[in-house]
Amino acid sequence: MKMGSDLSGLNAGANSVALGLSIVVPVFNEAGGLQALHERLAALSATLRKRYGLVCEVVYVDDGSADATLSIARDLPADGIDVQVVSLSRNFGKEAALLAGLDHARRGAVLFMDGDGQHAPELAEKLVSHWIDDGYDVVYTAKAHRDNEPRLRRAAVRSFYALINWGARQPIPEDAGDFRLLSPRAAAALKQLPERNRFFKGLASWIGFRQFRVDYEPEPRSHGFSTFSTGRLIGLSIEGLTSFSVAPLRIASLLGALLALGAFLFGLSILWETWANGKSVPGYPSLMVGMMTIGGVQLLMIGIVGEYIGKILSELKARPIYFVAEHSVRQAGPIEGAA
Ligand code: UDP
């Protein structure tokens, strides 16, 4: 068995380098707002340097954009903030882009932030203060409320979290988003998790350490449209569920046991009717209902088991999670202690 690693020495300790922060921004067709976002990030970097002596870099991960995102990112000025541009060989999805950013981050602490302006850089100051001033390792944001969302969607979200956290030792906080800050040791821990099917919210909570929740209202998108349709969200939920919990399998077993018990009781009642009362039991309708119930439940459960087998297959193939087509680093100034 793999032994746990000691990460305790990584927090700006004895061989201390300049305290730093890597801001990881996955971008997929975000040409419309990238320049404006970069200006806000440069301002954030200046503030953090003044207040905490933090040296910042921003890592833009271009997730196979089809528009001008990459060429705009290449030309962003490295004024007061180092700029890394990591361009993936195709669109691998946000979770893979986040991992690519984490792998390229060189500053220790890592801040994940969307590239569409929904995650306000100004709020990042607050996240940093919870890390540096209060000593939290994982500072995550969560939607303060979902009042503006349809009732059906809210119910779906609630049941998703109930299911995924059923019996979990480390529950995934409800409504947590991907806007989150990890201290150097938390980022190092996250990098050690080897799975290919990544569900960042879950992984960032699973690593433990001192976690802190900040409630916020996401801003409207600065431009363009969200790529996360209902279908994709359902896909992500199934992904999260099957990576993090065996609750669906447990439900399958429970349902199986219940059905078996029901069938047994029904059988007993039939025996009772024929032997004690001498009635002949009408068969066809009840037979059909029983068969269809059992058939339906069985197919559903085979589907659930199939999800897990698919997951095992993709972990077993152990393919790389992304490929980098192009990587550039522009430094704002001399960097002490960069790898
Ligand atoms: N994104 C990405 N790859 C994708 C889809 C999205 O890197 O395949 C990025 C996108 O550019 C944005 C962030 O992930 O910075 C969140 O995406 P989006 O705004 O579409 O999702 P939502 O905010 O609706 O959850």
Ligand code: MG
């Ligand atoms: Mg968005």
